[in-house]
Amino acid sequence: MSARSQIENLPQxxxxxxxxxxxxxxxxxxxxxxxxxxxxxxxxxxEPIDFDGWAPDFSLKCSKGPIYVEVKPVDIEPQDYSQxxxxxxxxxxxxxxxCGVIPHxxxxxxxxxxxxxxxxxxxxxxxxxxxxxxxxxxxWDDAGNAVQxxxxxxxxxxxxxxRSNQNWRGV
Numbered sequence: 001m002s003a004r005s006q007i008e009n010l011p012q013x014x015x016x017x018x019x020x021x022x023x024x025x026x027x028x029x030x031x032x033x034x035x036x037x038x039x040x041x042x043x044x045x046x047e048p049i050d051f052d053g054w055a056p057d058f059s060l061k062c063s064k065g066p067i068y069v070e071v072k073p074v075d076i077e078p079q080d081y082s083q084x085x086x087x088x089x090x091x092x093x094x095x096x097x098x099c100g101v102i103p104h105x106x107x108x109x110x111x112x113x114x115x116x117x118x119x120x121x122x123x124x125x126x127x128x129x130x131x132x133x134x135x136x137x138x139x140w141d142d143a144g145n146a147v148q149x150x151x152x153x154x155x156x157x158x159x160x161x162x163r164s165n166q167n168w169r170g171v
Contacts, residue, residue, distance in 0.1 A: 013073070020147050028147060030057055033071050033099055035143035036113065040133050044069075051094075054086040060097070062130055064123050067095045069114070074100050091117045095127060103136040111136060 015027035021038065023046050025031040030046075037044040037060065048059040048066075056068035068090070072083045084098050096117045103113035110132040118124045133139060 015073075018147060027071075027073070029073055029101065030071050031147045032140075032143050033058065033069070035146040036103070036139055038146075039139045039142055040113075042131075051090055054090055056087075056096075060131070062095065062127060064118070064127050064130075065095055067097050067116070067127070067131065069097045069099055071099045075102070092119050094119065095123070097131070103133075103140050113140075 015029075018025050018028040018031040020031035020034050023031075023034065025034065025046065034044060034046065037058070043061045045059045047055055047057065048068075049056065054070075057071045058069035060067040060069060070084055070087050074083045087096055087098065090096065097112075097114040098117070099114035104115070110128040111134070112128055112131055113133055113136055116124070116128055116131060118127055
């Protein structure tokens with residue numbers, strides 16, 4: 001059985017609308033990703049634009065241009081992005097990050113929270129380098145706590161983007 005048919009056969013879990021940082025998100029997962037982006041010190045905008053047939057969940061600022069983020073309640077496995085069909089026509093003209101139920105270090109070189117796809121392969125490594133993080137798991141846990149237990153409060157740790165394994169810290 002293919003991964004896609006396995007996902008289609010799973011019972012559908014209804015999204016729980018969740019407020020975080022003054023924004024009403026369609027799901028708790030989207031709110032958690034917003035908290036994660038805050039911990040990474042990345043400026044985000046929720047539902048920033050409506051492309052023909054696709055409205056990205058977030059945009060992030062990057063030196064190469066905006067990164068449009070699509071969040072899906074799936075476990076992203078390497079090379080299995082079948083749940084992101086609406087995004088596919090846009091990857092030739094926009095930088096895209098695909099995010100699932102947990103951060104997934106999809107790059108072999110950098111600690112990125114999702115799969116980053118750039119229209120120009122020459123920009124791929126620069127964007128992955130710029131958008132890398134420290135401890136994905138610890139940041140994800142803190143993001144969950146910020147959304148679940150203290151949605152009005154900012155996260156308690158000051159995470160810095162990592163340029164090496166030693167360059168992140170929690171305060």
